Amino acid sequence: MKLGRLSAILEAYGADPERWPADEREAALALTRSSVPAARALAEARMLDAVLLGQSFPDIADEPERFTVLHSAIVSATRHRAAVTWFGRWFGFDLTPSQLWPSIAGLALASVLGFAVGLGGLLKSEVDHETDEIAVLSPIELPAIGQ
Amino acid sequence: MQSNAAFKRALRGPGHKLTRLPVAEPRSDEALMAAIATGDQVAFARLVERHLARTVGLATRLMGSRADGEEVAQEAFARVWSHAARWRPLGGGGNARFTTWLYRIVLNLAIDRKRRPTHAAMEDVDEPVDEADDGFVQIHRRQVSSAVTEAMMKLPERQRVALALCFFEGMSNIEAGKIMSLSVGAVESLLVRARRSLRQGLAGVYEELSEG
Numbered sequence: 588m589k590l591g592r593l594s595a596i597l598e599a600y601g602a603d604p605e606r607w608p609a610d611e612r613e614a615a616l617a618l619t620r621s622s623v624p625a626a627r628a629l630a631e632a633r634m635l636d637a638v639l640l641g642q643s644f645p646d647i648a649d650e651p652e653r654f655t656v657l658h659s660a661i662v663s664a665t666r667h668r669a670a671v672t673w674f675g676r677w678f679g680f681d682l683t684p685s686q687l688w689p690s691i692a693g694l695a696l697a698s699v700l701g702f703a704v705g706l707g708g709l710l711k712s713e714v715d716h717e718t719d720e721i722a723v724l725s726p727i728e729l730p731a732i733g734q
Numbered sequence: 735m736q737s738n739a740a741f742k743r744a745l746r747g748p749g750h751k752l753t754r755l756p757v758a759e760p761r762s763d764e765a766l767m768a769a770i771a772t773g774d775q776v777a778f779a780r781l782v783e784r785h786l787a788r789t790v791g792l793a794t795r796l797m798g799s800r801a802d803g804e805e806v807a808q809e810a811f812a813r814v815w816s817h818a819a820r821w822r823p824l825g826g827g828g829n830a831r832f833t834t835w836l837y838r839i840v841l842n843l844a845i846d847r848k849r850r851p852t853h854a855a856m857e858d859v860d861e862p863v864d865e866a867d868d869g870f871v872q873i874h875r876r877q878v879s880s881a882v883t884e885a886m887m888k889l890p891e892r893q894r895v896a897l898a899l900c901f902f903e904g905m906s907n908i909e910a911g912k913i914m915s916l917s918v919g920a921v922e923s924l925l926v927r928a929r930r931s932l933r934q935g936l937a938g939v940y941e942e943l944s945e946g
Contacts, residue, residue, distance in 0.1 A: 608907060635932070635933055635940065644803075647786065657807070662779045664808070665815045
């Protein structure tokens with residue numbers, strides 16, 4: 588391995604050989620042991636690693652209570668979601684558009700038919716009222732008594 | 735309990751006797767996902783338990799905040815639950831391991847959230863430090879941590895993601911490439927640029943450490 592490639596590896600992955608590409612690790616390590624500039628490049632990379640690793644976030648695995656709370660929140664949310672999913676599946680909400688299309692078409696047809704039947708009934712009902720009104724308002728011609 | 739019984743039945747297959755106890759062996763992510771696809775909440779709880787810490791860790795690095803990281807992790811697992819039926823294991827029609835898929839979800843959610851305006855969570859505001867004992871050391875550590883977080887957040891999205899995956903989460907460049915849908919060379923190039931930017935951005939901290 589040449590120094591240029593080692594520098595690129597250090598620039599990309601840092602100083603820890605565990606992070607280096609596995610197929611180049613041995614050759615890179617050998618170069619750091621045999622070359623002073625390579626060893627210097629490794630030390631510089633180590634310095635930047637140390638700075639970056641200074642970014643510390645608490646690990647939730649070290650906080651059992653917090654871990655449990657978050658775990659419970661995630662799992663319990665799915666219980667609610669499971670009920671919603673069941674409800675959704677009942678109405679075909681989790682189907683793809685192509686699978687959903689026949690259901691939508693059926694629903695639309697039923698709606699149109701329902702509307703038509705309802706409108707027909709309403710019109711018929713209005714006609715009947717009109718007939719009734721005419722019947723009420725029209726003078727009734729009764730035959731004269733005693734004729 | 736029902737899920738264990740169902741799992742045993744599935745392993746037995748029709749007309750076969752169970753000769754060993756499969757529950758004593760840890761179920762693979764793939765087996766858990768198959769169970770989750772049928773609505774098995776016990777399997778889901780097990781999967782979350784297994785991957786929660788690392789998922790929160792990655793999301794926190796990407797978001798630069800623990801509170802946001804936890805929210806992203808919650809959302810990611812919600813997606814795992816709701817999309818479990820569509821997930822296909824590697825070799826079974828799919829092209830990724832479960833963790834690759836999970837981290838890709840985390841990555842997408844984090845990027846999506848990062849683009850939205852947010853307010854700082856109270857939890858992320860530094861607490862006052864007791865200056866007794868190692869108080870000054872604590873202050874210094876926090877300052878370094880804040881400086882690195884700030885510098886990380888200034889990196890272009892893909893550089894930050896590559897660094898979080900490879901450097902902080904210790905993933906191989908191959909795995910990071912799969913998660914980011916990039917070639918190994920492209921990941922390496924992002925890492926080089928990220929570290930160069932950070933070296934410049936953190937020059938003050940870097941020099942302080944060099945002198946110390």
